[in-house]
Structure formats: structure tokens, C-alpha cells
Amino acid sequence: MDNSDLIVIALGGNALLDAKSKGTIEERESAAALTAEQLVEFFKADYRVVLTHGNGPQVGNLLIQNEEAAHKVPPMPLDVCVAETQGEIGYILQKALKNSFVKNNIQKTVITILTEVLVDECDPAFSILSKPVGPYYTYEQVVEIIKTKDWKFKEDPGGRGYRRVVASPKPVKILQAASISNLVDNGYIVIAVGGGGIPVWLKKDEFRGMEAVIDKDLASARLAIDLKAQKLIILTNVDNCYINFKKPNQIALTDLNLDEAQTYYEQGHFSAGSMGPKVQAAIEFVMETGNSAIITSIEKLQLALQGKAGTIIHA
Numbered sequence: 001m002d003n004s005d006l007i008v009i010a011l012g013g014n015a016l017l018d019a020k021s022k023g024t025i026e027e028r029e030s031a032a033a034l035t036a037e038q039l040v041e042f043f044k045a046d047y048r049v050v051l052t053h054g055n056g057p058q059v060g061n062l063l064i065q066n067e068e069a070a071h072k073v074p075p076m077p078l079d080v081c082v083a084e085t086q087g088e089i090g091y092i093l094q095k096a097l098k099n100s101f102v103k104n105n106i107q108k109t110v111i112t113i114l115t116e117v118l119v120d121e122c123d124p125a126f127s128i129l130s131k132p133v134g135p136y137y138t139y140e141q142v143v144e145i146i147k148t149k150d151w152k153f154k155e156d157p158g159g160r161g162y163r164r165v166v167a168s169p170k171p172v173k174i175l176q177a178a179s180i181s182n183l184v185d186n187g188y189i190v191i192a193v194g195g196g197g198i199p200v201w202l203k204k205d206e207f208r209g210m211e212a213v214i215d216k217d218l219a220s221a222r223l224a225i226d227l228k229a230q231k232l233i234i235l236t237n238v239d240n241c242y243i244n245f246k247k248p249n250q251i252a253l254t255d256l257n258l259d260e261a262q263t264y265y266e267q268g269h270f271s272a273g274s275m276g277p278k279v280q281a282a283i284e285f286v287m288e289t290g291n292s293a294i295i296t297s298i299e300k301l302q303l304a305l306q307g308k309a310g311t312i313i314h315a
Contacts, residue, residue, distance in 0.1 A: 032096035055195030063134035079209030086194035117197030136161035
């Protein structure tokens with residue numbers, strides 16, 4: 001059994017497809033290839049590794065395809081869409097990593113695991129729908145849609161229209177955690193919990209998919225806790241967490257203990273739609289394991305591992 005440190009790295013969906021891209025296969029493969037090259041130095045080290053990833057842009061595109069083709073092909077429920085994007089992104093990222101390993105003479109094997117995440121059917125998130133998914137609609141389009149679909153919508157604060165909102169329950173358990181642990185212990189780099197995982201719940205000994213989207217960072221933290229990982233690393237598009245972000249008195253945070261992190265989180269310094277879930281995930285991981293979490297950009301990853309960049313949250 002490999003006893004090297006186990007690290008869970010969470011990649012954002014935009015690391016694999018920029019939100020401004022059209023979504024062509026060429027763009028997706030190019031973004032994955034760049035991500036793989038940026039991780040080369042990390043993979044040369046002696047770590048056991050699990051990669052997780054978001055799927056925001058990808059599942060949004062898939063929902064548009066569902067709607068546009070609904071008169072010809074039956075649209076799939078949200079849990080199936082998450083499963084589809086897990087397979088799609090896993091394949092593209094796995095291929096990019098393998099190509100990078102060959103190019104850089106790295107003797108490691110990558111495998112993607114279709115991952116289900118257990119949620120609580122009584123989670124209040126099923127009553128208070130909050131997670132925006134899919135395209136923007138006009139008010140007139142929303143009026144027509146709700147005549148035939150039991151969907152809920154919220155108006156975009158930026159004035160771009162209305163978006164469907166769905167439940168975003170907390171992850172309770174990663175159902176494939178034992179299999180993932182076995183694979184990493186035997187030397188595999190595992191890609192798992194794509195898009196926060198496929199949301200399922202257990203009813204009378206039967207697993208059922210849920211119309212929901214689980215936050216990718218919270219699911220990554222849950223996986224890291226279940227695997228007893230030594231470190232959780234959340235990669236995003238900024239080098240650090242900040243207080244007073246984008247204000248004249250902005251301050252980059254570099255080293256936070258749990259009390260400091262929780263205080264800044266409760267004070268509302270981290271946006272619910274971006275940095276908030278990342279900090280919450282880091283706090284949960286540190287509280288459960290006593291190990292440290294890092295939030296930084298992919299460009300600063302190596303320096304962050306040396307304690308010279310990023311935001312480190314620790315006990």
C-alpha cells in the first residue's frame with residue numbers, strides 16, 4: 001500500500017471550459033490540455049491524488065441542448081445531466097492528463113469514477129431552491145415554461161433575465177469513497193465527484209436520483225474527509241481569499257486559523273456565489289480532520305504547497 005500523502009484537488013468548471021467559450025470540443029480539449037500542463041510539476045511529486053471538478057458551464061450547455069431538442073428527444077432529469085457531464089469532462093481531462101504524462105515521462109495512470117453522493121431528502125434546500133442552472137430566459141419565456149413545467153425561477157441580480165433554480169443540498173456521504181480509496185492506495189490518480197457528484201437518496205433500500213445540484217467544493221471536502229486526506233486544495237481564478245474584495249481596502253489573506261476563517265465567513269466577506277462555498281468547504285475539512293486546506297490559483301499551486309502563496313486554513 002502507498003503511504004504517501006493523499007491530496008484532494010478541486011478544479012473549477014471554468015478550468016476546463018471558460019464561461020465565455022462557445023463550448024466546442026476543441027475549446028474543451030484545449031482548456032483541459034492547459035490544465036494538465038499546469039499540473040505537471042505537482043504530478044511529478046510523490047503524492048496520492050484525487051482530482052475533483054466542477055461542471056457549471058458544461059451542464060448549463062447540456063440543459064440548453066435538452067430544451068432545444070425537447071420536441072424531438074425526451075430531455076433528461078438533472079441527476080442524469082450531472083452523470084453525463086461527469087463522463088464527458090472525466091474523459092476529456094483523463095485524456096489530457098495521459099497525453100501530458102507521456103510528454104513529460106510521468107509513469108502514472110489516471111482513471112475516472114462515476115460518483116454518486118448521498119443527500120438527505122429532508123434537507124431544507126429542497127424547500128428553498130437557490131442554485132441557478134441553465135440558460136437565461138425573458139419574463140415572457142418564463143410565463144410560457146411554467147404552464148407546462150413545475151420549475152422555479154429567480155431574476156438575475158445583474159439584469160440578464162431569469163434562470164431556473166434548483167435545490168443544492170449538502171453532501172452527506174460519497175458512495176464510492178471506498179473504491180476511490182482503494183484505487184489511490186494502488187497508485188491510480190482518480191478523477192471523481194465531478195460537478196459535485198450525482199445527487200441520490202435512499203428510500204426503502206432503493207437509491208433514487210434527485211433533481212438537484214451539489215456544490216462542487218462542499219462535495220470535494222466531504223470526499224477529502226471520507227478519505228482522511230492530508231490536504232484539501234481548492235483551485236480557483238484568484239491567488240488568495242480576500243476581505244473587502246475589489247475595494248480600496250482589499251486585503252489578501254495568507255494564513256488563517258479556524259477561528260479567523262469562521263469569523264470572516266460569518267461577517268460576509270466571501271460571496272455566496274463564488275468564494276463563500278470554497279471557504280466553507282475548507283473550514284469543514286479542517287474541523288473534521290485537523291489537517292490544512294489551501295485556496296489558490298492553479299498558477300500558484302507549487303508555491304502554495306511550500307507555504308509561499310495562496311490562503312492556508314488550518315486548525
